[in-house]
Amino acid sequence: MTKKKSSSGGTLRKFIVAMVIILLIALGFTGLNYYLKYFGPNVTNKHEYLYIHTGATFSDVYKTIKDSDMVKDTTAFYWAAENMNYTNRVKPGRYHLRSGMGNRKLINMLASGTQEPVTVSYHNLRLKEQFAGFIAKKIEPDSTAIIHLLDSTAFVQQYGFTTDNVYTMFLPNSYQMYWNTSPEKFFKRMYANYQKFWTPERKQKAAAINLSPVEVSVLASIVDAEALHDDEMPTIAGLYLNRLKKGIKLESDPTVIFAENDFTIHRVLSRYLTINSPYNTYLHTGLPPGPIMMPSVNAVNSVLNYKQSDYIYMCAKEDFSGYHNFTDNLAQHKINAHKFQEALNERNIKR
Template identity: 30%
Template sequence: MQKLIVKLSLLAVLGLIVAIAALGWFALRPLDLKTELVDFTVERGASMRGAARVIRQAGVEIQPEMLAVLARLTGKANSIKAGSYEVTRGVTAWQLLLKLTAGDVTQREFRIIEGWTFRQVLAALQAHPDLRHDAAGLSSAEILQRIGASESNPEGLFFPDTYLFDRQSSELAVLRRAYQEMQRLVDTAWAGRGANLPLKSPYEALILASIIEKETGREDDRALVGSVFINRLRIGMRLQTDPTVIYGLGESFDGNLRRRDLTSDTPYNTYTRTGLPPTPIAMPGLASIQAALSPADTRYLYFVARGDGSSHFSQSLDEHNQAVNQFQKGGKGQ
């Protein structure tokens, strides 16, 4: 009997050694991939065995039961992180397990460009292949409600930046992040705003910032452009800025701004109406927000493009008209 017990013990030890060796071989050998790169998404709440099935369906030859055993024996069975992942040829089961439990996800990016309109933001979102298009078919009001925005118009509310996300993330989630970032930055700039500005709220500052964004792409000119519009608002002078007129024309604008457009009244025509338009006209960047709330201290009331990307600024209409004749040969400036 004692010899039988010894033999059984030896067989058990041998079996354990074989099992450990098999598990080690499984853990450390390169996995077969159907393509050079395989990507997959692990849903929230997935088990290790369930995740392994998803990975195998994506094109990685792996045994779900073996990965689950490896995870359990190494104490990682409950540490799997949801997200999108990529693996390339040469990856081992152990490396895959470490990736899954470290949350080494693959992130895609979406960029909002300074000066884009909300229509352009939506078009770019809907064209992005790695986003889940849950904003498609929603009205602007529905989108704002779902991201927790209190405003009634989406224009200007989304901060231009590059946003990283997991593959198949929600469009609404990206918009919510961009909205919250704009709120944060405008509120911070508003708290540190210059004295005696003719702006009643952070939203009015956002409107002005969007105009500044569309009027110049030159960093050095932004604070000066901001000063022109602030000075005009202070004295009740019309802003007379072409980008607001163009925005008011909407899809009917064909790229050619005509004199009749400047005299045709719309809520956005700052040639026919005094003060700010009712909403922003684009997504302003941080520099334009700062230019609206911390403009240069000048007496300028006019500016005209020089043709090299910069602008000439004037205090009087006579000086401005001379600059227009010099730089635009009969053209029109602000």
């Protein structure tokens, strides 16, 4: 009887030990599975960024991740996303993916909206349409949405501009912002920078030459279009300010090219000078209603810090150096213009 009890007790102990081992293995497997699903490397190196559009749902995000092979195990990602309640916390943005990132880290980043900003740098963009197209490549809104606001009288009036001169608000520089910045927030950001640029000192200098900040920028756009070399900008600015003071038409060739909307023109012929446009400064006295290109900060500062002179005429030098011959009298200007026209003829530049 004692041996039977002992044998029975040993069997029970073995059974309990076996069950404990099985349970430990099961727990270990469960723990390992849990760890791998949450912390194991899952993000691939096939894409650097995940773009989540405004209004996107979790289904949209999951489809993008799956179709683009952004993670190795899509089932594990889906499971982790549901368990971390990410399916109800989708936030738009541009998210930096790092190869080997685990689901938990990835989902925490997406759910918290911890996106990486983009750098938007622009300069020397001639037309509003070019500007809108360029910006649309940097942030989420498309060019149509940006143009819509640029051409909206009611919208630009909020900032004190017209649809003709609103382009002066955008000062060339490098800006950091989130990819999903709305068109309205983008404008608000650019206006804040515009206000920061127009310090009391700059406003005082503008008033001293009887121009508003907008008018300074419009003139700066002409100076920028005329000057190939920045060191000549203050002289050109001074010349045009002399013409404005004297009530003489600016007669700027770049304004005619802008009015013609043909930027392949290298020689402004007489027939172009009669183009019926408020931007044609051969026909109209004073400044055009808006800028003919996005003026650089150097050009704006050159107008504010113009070089004083008696010049009222300028003509490109015949050596095609990009510099100009300046004069205060028509006779000398005609001589300078003839030299340049002869140089154009020698190079067979007809238009």
